[in-house]
Amino acid sequence: MQNQVPLSASTSPYQANGPSRRFCVAPMMDWTTSHYRYLARQLSRHTLLYTEMVTTGALIHGDTARFLRHDEAEYPLALQLGGSDARELAHCARLAEQYGFDEVNLNVGCPSDRVQNNMIGACLMGHPDKVAEGVRSMIEATDLPVTVKHRIGIDGRESWDDLCEFVEKLAEAGCRTFIVHARIAILEGLSPKENRDIPPLKYDRVYQLKAKYPHLEIIINGGIKTFDECHEHLRHTDGVMLGREAYHNPWLLAAVDSEFFGQAAPVKTRHQALRAMLPFIQSELDRGVFLTHMSRHLLGLFHGQPGGRQFRRYISENAHKSGAGLEVIETALEKVREPANPEIAEA
Template identity: 50%
Template sequence: MTDSSTKYAVSPLPRLSVAPMMDWTDRHCRFLHRQLTRNTLLYTEMVVADAAIHGDRARLLGFNASEHPVALQLGGSDPDKLAEAVRIASDFGYDEINLNVGCPSDRVQSGTFGACLMREPDLVARCIGAMKAVSDVPVTVKCRIGVDEQDPEIALSDLARAVIEEGADALWVHARKAWLEGLSPKENRDIPPLDYDRVYRLRQDYPNIFIGINGGVPDLNQALHHLNHVDGVMIGRAAYHNAQILADADRLIFADDRGPVDWDAVCSAMMAHAETHIATGGRLNHVTRHMVGLFQGVRGARRFRQILSTESTRPGAGPEVIAQAFAEVDLAGLTAAA
């Protein structure tokens, strides 16, 4: 478990994290990712402050202790509500609290939070100040370099200055503008172009603050390149669709060489996790839907995906389906290659 008193600004290690992704990085996804990497910071899906205050807290905020280090991402724009959400979350033991100032979806915009807050750096700063006042762990911001017609040189600097003055411990910057008008969130994944250099320049402006980069990072090799310029790298869709890349993260990113991933142990852990979930009323495919991205390019991977996709949705499907799927993969060859 991460020492929650350690601020990112003095972290001795470059950092890797898996981005918060709505409908994807739930507790089952994070449990899987933790079987592959001991050190990578994992993020929850965004939880709206109102939901944390008024909703089912155990369902929205609960997580398995093995997920540490794990960060909660909150969405909102009301400083008082965000502070209350942080108070509530503190009982669950997160290692970091993050404010969403980057998501461009219509659902987020309608709630006046996410990327549209790039236009209101003073409001974001008040939110961070309120969250910091009640948090015992780092409070961070995930933002864009700008939105719509904003000049990224000005917009990102204004936001960074405002939140750092209020004590933000780190900024994770998605190196692409959010386009809130005229593009769908899907189109915004590729348009406009990424501008990594803008994030690198922000790091030069704030050498004593942790600056992490996000957006279009396909693998750990590119992550290592970015770590020559910034303090941390956040991987999103690539880590979800090809989760196997996380199996090399501890060795390549954290210099933690405690040996390769034990895939038999991963199988056993996921079976036990699924059994617990099913026993509490859940379904197997809630767990296995996050596993289909394993083993790309490995012999037996196609059959692995077929079994998980078809058998896990059948009535009464149990953890044995996971064992059946793993049995189709050339795990011996995979371990030898590692």
């Protein structure tokens, strides 16, 4: 198989078909909240960020403004939807455009029982015509790029031909960007957590998709942890998407702009990144958000650093207390020494 030519470094987080997807952080339930995304944006201006999955039912029948609330500082930002009804998906795609998102993505990868029962997530890989109908309706409803995140298969439909049929039907419906988790989802017998680890990664399947469909944008996802791995994947695909590693070790994002986009990093130290967060944290406190809802996303910022454990412990022991405010973060920050020479220390 012939290797694909990697994308050239871009000086903008946007491209002809919407935001650049060269480097993305995956949508993760309870993790990629607006508070995590604000932190991520202090570290990288070019990484494409995704919301947690929001179901069409929640948007249509729930508190729409609360679910779609975000800060303009988070751009470029994509909204991930969970659903299968074409009319509901079209309605929510229009909402995504109305609320200023840069992309709307359909979840066809989540393996949990709860979403399966509502015809959401990975189970939809068994219904390519239904997914294609939803994608077509979304494309007709919005000018935003409509993308799909899916697995390489599900139990019972895990062959190469099944995967190609799925991609081709969605491409015929107008989808041009596929974010592919390089594992199958086993819907019977494995928990969502087990589905993130037990089915083996098959990166070659994703590479083969790009080779067979060079006109489509193929982003690879699943188990990626290092920049060396990212560069190897970029030899075969158009972009990489990191999940758990980008959450547990957010400082990784601080090198993304220089490594993949040829741009200077927005901050030089973890201390600078956290201080840049303080006005945002205070504004959230002022509107009644509890500190612990924000501080839990900061715990990995000093991962592996001297004093990092004390930083985490102090926040964990104090952020949940009644009336906890910025002083908790500031005191925790004092437990990690700021490097005298940031250029050398952080490198």
